[in-house]
Amino acid sequence: ILDSPESRLVDSTFINFVNDMNLIEFPQKYSLAPKRQVNNTPHSSRSQMRLNDSSWSRGLENDAERLVTTPPRYCTRGGHDHAKSKRRRIITVVQRQAANVRERKRMFSLNEAFDELRRKVPTFAYEKRLSRIETLRLAIVYISFMTDLLENT
DNA sequence: TAGGCCATCTGGTCCT
């Protein structure tokens, strides 16, 4: 039984294809077979729940405290240290808070897109929710399969 | 308990 509405249009060829991918395309980790039995609330979109359960306001509430209590973490990406960087942008606490909120929003919309993609790719209904990387990989394979199908008909 | 996944924070870089 496939999950997405579009999958009703897909004949058994694709179901076989999905089954075959289990053995061919993916290492164990990306298996399409159910890794465990049902769990009828497949996380019920765990990220969504977390984002909805007041984490936004929690984030806002905690921002100020963190900025005071948490020592800054410096990363050394690209090999150059900060002393050598061209210009160091100084931002205020308020700007940092605003940037954090924007970043949360950005990640939220990214996750919305992932959820949408999850609904588009066919998966077994009893399978656990696909992770983001699994969703991307499956979408790639699905598109390839559909492309082949079109070209060969 | 280790490993996977995710949310969040953060600073650097790019772009307008």
Next chain:
DNA sequence: AGGACCAGATGGCCTA
């Protein structure tokens, strides 16, 4: 100058 995007770091939750 400031927002968007990116990637590293960190900590929490969950599962095998």
